[in-house]
Amino acid sequence: MCFGCSPANPIGLKLKFKMDGDICRTEFEAGEEHQGWNGYMHGGLIAALLDETMAWWLWLKDISIMTVEMNTRYSIGVPIKTRLVVESWCEEVKRDRLYLMAGRIILPGGKTAVKATAKFMKIDPAQI
Numbered sequence: 001m002c003f004g005c006s007p008a009n010p011i012g013l014k015l016k017f018k019m020d021g022d023i024c025r026t027e028f029e030a031g032e033e034h035q036g037w038n039g040y041m042h043g044g045l046i047a048a049l050l051d052e053t054m055a056w057w058l059w060l061k062d063i064s065i066m067t068v069e070m071n072t073r074y075s076i077g078v079p080i081k082t083r084l085v086v087e088s089w090c091e092e093v094k095r096d097r098l099y100l101m102a103g104r105i106i107l108p109g110g111k112t113a114v115k116a117t118a119k120f121m122k123i124d125p126a127q128i
């Protein structure tokens with residue numbers, strides 16, 4: 001029951017993903033329950049949004065992975081009750097096992113509020 005994408009998780013983000021060319025995209029609107037500072041989305045949940053969107057770029061290509069490293073740059077506070085677009089893409093694949101991914105959160109009007117990069121390692125799904 002994935003926190004990011006399962007429709008059955010009562011406290012989850014219930015994200016749905018689509019590929020558009022080589023970009024994986026989802027939309028999300030944070031509520032009051034997702035706040036850190038008053039009126040702004042919690043940074044850990046912002047990281048979860050980006051982690052999930054980068055992971056889904058790979059899942060949608062039937063590549064089973066786990067996150068092994070992530071860096072997040074928060075440039076603009078992400079307001080709650082605002083439609084956000086989250087995008088991800090692949091920048092490089094190393095030794096057919098390590099995927100270097102990137103993602104961003106776009107505010108209405110087009111400014112990028114948060115950027116992330118992460119490494120995902122291909123796993124054998126039977127391992128987990």
Ligand SMILES: CCCCCCCCCCCCCCCC(=O)SCCNC(=O)CCNC(=O)[C@H](O)C(C)(C)COP(=O)(O)OP(=O)(O)OC[C@H]1O[C@@H](n2cnc3c(N)ncnc32)[C@H](O)[C@@H]1OP(=O)(O)O
Pocket residue numbers: 002004005051052055059060062065066067068069098119121123
């Ligand atoms: C259509 C389909 C629908 C499906 C719908 C299903 C639901 C879809 C749910 C999605 C859900 C997603 C959710 C978000 C993704 C999480 O949140 S995943 C959760 C967070 N991540 C984790 O818990 C990962 C924990 N880590 C591990 O379990 C293990 O490290 C791993 C990933 C299994 C790898 O272990 P390992 O196979 O023992 O690998 P290891 O020997 O340590 O490393 C292999 C090589 O990589 C290198 N390496 C390791 N880490 C790094 C690093 N960070 N940087 C560079 N090199 C590294 C090592 O140095 C090593 O190099 P060599 O020695 O071979 O030269």
